[in-house]
Amino acid sequence: MTDFANFLLNGITLGAIYALIAVGYTMVYGIIKLINFAHGEFYMFGAFVGYFVLTGIFAVPPQGGEPGYLALLAALLAAGVATGLLAVLVERLCYRPLRNAGRIVALLSALGVSLFFQNMGQQAVGADFRKFPPTIAETRYPRSEVPLESLKEGQVAERDLRLTYYVKAEDGRDQQRVITIANGGEAIDGAQLATARDLAASSTLPAAVHAYPRVTVSNRHLLIFLALLLVSAALYVLVMRTRFGRAMRAVSVDFEAARLMGINVDLIVSGTFFIGAFVAGICGVLAGGMTFERIDPLMGLMPGLKAFVAAVLGGIGSIPGALLGALLLGVSEKMVEAYVSSGLRDALSFGILILVLLVKPSGLLGRFEGEKV
């Protein structure tokens, strides 16, 4: 049961990551009927912008640097805005001139853009993985504090007991560390308890012992959930309640009629690219960076493809569909990984893609009418 709950939680986290990428895919498709294969590269670009803001401006060493939430916010904003602007530029230069050239031509252009960014990325920053700074100290929830003095050797721990303490890092910052005193159900070991007391005594900030249940969630994952919640709510309000959103919906069905309303269609398309890429860029920092912890110029490929599958599963063009498809895909992948075989995980995703296309191309919530001829 605990295992299942943990797999489910991991699946939802993965799904939330896919969702943050998939909304951009689906919004762009919804408005110009283009599958923007370069969208995964926007995610990659965002991760690198975040990386350079943290290591450059905030001078965080990639190994173990935790400058905290303010730096994270700055990295997220920079990643979002820079990626959004990049997407506007890509649309202007690579897609808009092809708008009347047919969908296949635009699709090829998108593939070209994707490969271009992968290769240019490798040229510019090298092909090797880089460790992404942890940025914020990890905390797991739920937890309850237990006084260190109350722990006795030989006493059976009801839950996992861990000590959080701090040491001075090379750069003079207080660096958080965590050690396990005893796992739930085990007796507390005397030597381990003594070590914990020593570490607590020498801690540079107040140390604390916490009891954790078997199923916990990291604050990094909570951040991803929070981002998804905010993004979903913001997109709902934007699309359904604002003038821009009304214009978006109009443009998505009829460019020409939208222009006849005085809508600057190009501006709406640019705005849509900006928003989708802004979210992907943020996701690059939160997921690619802080969750997977390693970044490289090809990191956008797989998540981009998975997000595409999620968008198709949910019904490409539909934002709620992308969210639903992404969560379903994330959970399915983690379940297959856990109970069947981790090797089948990717096969499952692409199997789902083929199945959806064969059985219900409109996806779960979509209104895809097929290719117009």
Added chain:
Amino acid sequence: MSAAPILAAEQLDVFYGGIQALRGVSLDVREGELVTLIGANGAGKSTTLKTIAGILAPKSGKVRFNGAEIQGRSSHLILRDGLALCPEGRRIFPNLTVDENLDLGAYVRHDAQGVKDDVARWHATFPILKERARQLAGTLSGGEQQMLAIARALMSRPKVLMLDEPSLGLAPKLVDQIFAVLKELKGRGVTILLVEQNARQALEVADRGYVLETGRIVKHGPASDLSGDPAVRKAYLGG
């Protein structure tokens, strides 16, 4: 009738690829007038309106609106200038509610209260739109969609309204209702350029008319003269 026309097309030549659809089309509309452009299917009526509205660019010729040359200008800017087109086939946004369609008609306006008042006004003119205000526009019948399309085009408070076959595909009773609305709009002083295949009713409400045949204006004059013209009667009014 001595005032300069508010809208004028001058010697428009328009092509689709290599095929010429308009040949030297000229027409004008004065403030407060209802002018109709009639002609058979495929004569180039829609092409004329689309060119004036900026959807198509003429190969040569000019469009003057409110004292400025507007040929080649983007259609969303032409709407902002005050020239609205209610396109053929209604082209309402089916995925938006009736009221959202009306609001989009007022996309370029920033007087929230005035927009609200106008929505109320069109609700009063077309009670069905009020009844269906929160329904998706795609669920309306053809006639209801046409009412919506006309109201939506007027939501921008255009100086001139162009209508492309507003009666197309409607039951006779609804056609009468559409023409009653046009008469009412004319009564309110709205300047209108009306394209119709239904020449008889169009000439009844219009002040002046133009007859388009395979891309050329072949006749123009006061509507009553055209209604009395034997050739026009034979070709467009059923004898």
